[in-house]
Amino acid sequence: MIEITLSFxxxxxxxxxxxxDTNVVKSIICLNLLQTAVILIFILLTRPSGxxxxxxxxxxxxxxDPLPQALxxxxxxxxxxxxxxxxxxxxxxxxxxxxxxxQEIIEKEK
Amino acid sequence: xxxxxxxIIFVPLILAILFYLVNKPxxxxxVFLFQVLQTFFVYVLSRSVIAGESLSYxxxxxxxxxxxELRLDWLSLIFVGMTTLGFWAAYLYxxxxxxxxxKYFFFITFLQGSLVALFLVYDLFSMFILxxxxxxxxxxxxxxxxxxxxxxxxxxxxxxxxxxxxxFLVGVIILYISSGSLNMTVAGEIAQGLxxxxxxxxxxxxxxxxxxxxxxxxxxxxxxxxxxxxxxSSVSALLSGLMVKIGLYGFMRLHGxxxxxxxxxxxxxxxxxxxxxxxxxxxxxxxxxxxxxYHTISQVGLMVVGISSGMEKGMYGGLLxxxxxxxxxxxxxxxxxxxITNTGERHIKKIRGVMASNPFLGIAIVIGIxxxxxxxFFNGSISKYIIKKSVEGTxxxxxxxxxxxxxxVSFIKFGQVLGGPSRYPFSIEWVKSLSIALVATLxxxxxxxxxxxxxxxxxxxxxxxxxxLKESGIYLIMAIFGWQxxxxxxDREHPWLKAKATKTLGFQISxxxxxxYFLVVVIFTRYQV
Numbered sequence: 239m240i241e242i243t244l245s246f247x248x249x250x251x252x253x254x255x256x257x258x259d260t261n262v263v264k265s266i267i268c269l270n271l272l273q274t275a276v277i278l279i280f281i282l283l284t285r286p287s288g289x290x291x292x293x294x295x296x297x298x299x300x301x302x303d304p305l306p307q308a309l310x311x312x313x314x315x316x317x318x319x320x321x322x323x324x325x326x327x328x329x330x331x332x333x334x335x336x337x338x339x340x341q342e343i344i345e346k347e348k
Numbered sequence: 349x350x351x352x353x354x355x356i357i358f359v360p361l362i363l364a365i366l367f368y369l370v371n372k373p374x375x376x377x378x379v380f381l382f383q384v385l386q387t388f389f390v391y392v393l394s395r396s397v398i399a400g401e402s403l404s405y406x407x408x409x410x411x412x413x414x415x416x417e418l419r420l421d422w423l424s425l426i427f428v429g430m431t432t433l434g435f436w437a438a439y440l441y442x443x444x445x446x447x448x449x450x451k452y453f454f455f456i457t458f459l460q461g462s463l464v465a466l467f468l469v470y471d472l473f474s475m476f477i478l479x480x481x482x483x484x485x486x487x488x489x490x491x492x493x494x495x496x497x498x499x500x501x502x503x504x505x506x507x508x509x510x511x512x513x514x515x516f517l518v519g520v521i522i523l524y525i526s527s528g529s530l531n532m533t534v535a536g537e538i539a540q541g542l543x544x545x546x547x548x549x550x551x552x553x554x555x556x557x558x559x560x561x562x563x564x565x566x567x568x569x570x571x572x573x574x575x576x577x578x579x580x581s582s583v584s585a586l587l588s589g590l591m592v593k594i595g596l597y598g599f600m601r602l603h604g605x606x607x608x609x610x611x612x613x614x615x616x617x618x619x620x621x622x623x624x625x626x627x628x629x630x631x632x633x634x635x636x637x638x639x640x641x642y643h644t645i646s647q648v649g650l651m652v653v654g655i656s657s658g659m660e661k662g663m664y665g666g667l668l669x670x671x672x673x674x675x676x677x678x679x680x681x682x683x684x685x686x687x688i689t690n691t692g693e694r695h696i697k698k699i700r701g702v703m704a705s706n707p708f709l710g711i712a713i714v715i716g717i718x719x720x721x722x723x724x725f726f727n728g729s730i731s732k733y734i735i736k737k738s739v740e741g742t743x744x745x746x747x748x749x750x751x752x753x754x755x756x757v758s759f760i761k762f763g764q765v766l767g768g769p770s771r772y773p774f775s776i777e778w779v780k781s782l783s784i785a786l787v788a789t790l791x792x793x794x795x796x797x798x799x800x801x802x803x804x805x806x807x808x809x810x811x812x813x814x815x816x817l818k819e820s821g822i823y824l825i826m827a828i829f830g831w832q833x834x835x836x837x838x839d840r841e842h843p844w845l846k847a848k849a850t851k852t853l854g855f856q857i858s859x860x861x862x863x864x865y866f867l868v869v870v871i872f873t874r875y876q877v
């Protein structure tokens with residue numbers, strides 16, 4: 239239970255960062271944190287304590303459901319690709335505007 | 349049939365990779381050959397759906413509920429058909445500029461494959477992956493070979509949408525944990541039995557918020573005007589014509605699955621306020637593409653009003669309006685692209701004389717305007733009429749009249765590009781004019797199609813000369829008042845209103861909107877009976 243509470247805390251911190259912070263890179267980091275928190279909660283909820291690896295012929299106790307693990311890998315890959323693309327765009331924004339602050343970017347557009 | 353169903357997904361994806369690997373300008377013309385093939389496949393599939401048999405296959409012959417299911421029924425057929433037509437228009441339109449650019453074709457054909465896949469999968473996690481894929485490809489296409497403002501718009505679009513998709517993932521997880529399956533039918537059946545429980549309702553709230561974000565409903569619409577107005581025109585047409593409807597597809601798809609709490613009066617309130625706010629902003633804009641982008645928001649609001657009534661009539665009206673909106677909004681965005689490239693201006697008051705120098709383009713714009721304002725004998729009128737019928741007797745009807753009035757006012761503003769002396773040449777290459785002619789024909793053809801289908805759904809009460817006369821009268825009165833209103837009020841450009849309308853909301857405040865909206869929806873679904 240404590241792990242789930244902590245993951246939820248990470249989720250809240252990330253959401254707070256997305257609302258509060260005006261730096262583009264920090265927004266990307268917060269989005270990553272948000273996804274990580276969701277993934278953590280998913281893993282924790284689908285892994286009952288005392289279960290073993292989902293490998294055939296290797297389970298002394300009941301194996302965990304292998305599907306969530308496969309889904310999580312996909313979700314992580316998607317998160318990584320979004321981060322890569324977002325960082326690439328951030329570099330372009332910095333070259334053009336000379337700043338990484340959302341507010342300053344809006345002011346410079348005028 | 350199974351292989352045809354697979355090939356309409358995988359042929360575009362494989363072709364995209366071939367574009368990237370071959371990387372020769374001569375190879376790019378393969379895209380038209382492939383489109384002909386794709387259209388033929390969609391036609392073959394549509395024959396079997398029209399015959400009344402919806403196709404459903406599980407990839408890899410797994411039992412139902414374990415593998416990824418592909419399903420082609422009426423709803424997905426309409427969306428797949430729209431995708432095919434929309435990409436015809438986009439390929440023809442961008443051919444002249446991009447025909448030597450293999451990377452552009454890589455991205456755009458990949459987008460086509462993922463959109464078709466998104467409309468065919470019947471599995472929540474695959475839906476999540478494809479939604480993210482479409483978001484990534486969309487943001488790449490928005491920023492393609494551009495600088496500054498477009499890159500900022502693309503980044504905003506990417507980050508904001510992936511925030512929304514994270515909420516969608518939460519919903520998928522909760523549904524998986526409580527039902528043990530990702531297949532929509534299996535999970536939906538189990539969730540139906542548990543629909544009173546807190547966590548199922550929370551999952552429904554998550555889906556609701558994610559689809560609201562995708563279809564740009566009221567508090568979470570801020571990404572749309574920026575993204576749609578800064579993309580290249582062929583991509584804007586795709587974004588506004590097709591990709592905005594992904595959220596509505598989700599609403600309709602999941603309404604079929606969780607028929608209880610998903611669509612209700614609350615969605616109707618969100619829809620009508622979206623329609624009103626969108627049209628309010630649109631009237632005050634001066635950037636030609638932003639006018640169209642805000643109109644997308646307002647028209648999506650109308651569709652949501654239609655589908656949220658939950659009745660067959662409203663559903664049908666919403667769906668018909670979706671196809672109509674796809675036709676005329678694609679047409680208008682393509683025409684706006686030609687106006688911008690020929691004049692180098694985006695301000696609506698600086699572009700004049702389209703009719704005098706290029707009557708073909710002028711007529712296309714007139715068709716688009718008459719379609720979107722719902723003029724009699726044009727496609728928008730039928731779907732708007734059916735939506736109005738489906739909410740008859742409630743306060744929403746007055747809102748719909750107001751939305752129509754606002755649409756007319758802002759398209760009187762837009763229509764002024766037609767008049768005046770010809771200062772610019774407005775030349776079009778023949779491939780582009782082919783694309784515009786294709787979409788204009790679709791706009792015109794949707795009127796008889798809508799009449800025939802509308803007669804079937806509404807059982808004859810729909811098409812009568814009395815109704816036609818009444819609606820034409822209302823339209824004319826509104827047009828006269830709109831003309832007056834435009835010249836007396838809107839044209840003066842009150843400075844305070846103008847400052848409010850052109851202000852762009854920042855990323856932080858949009859996130860705050862999203863979180864507040866999420867909390868409100870969660871609380872609302874929790875206590876809804």
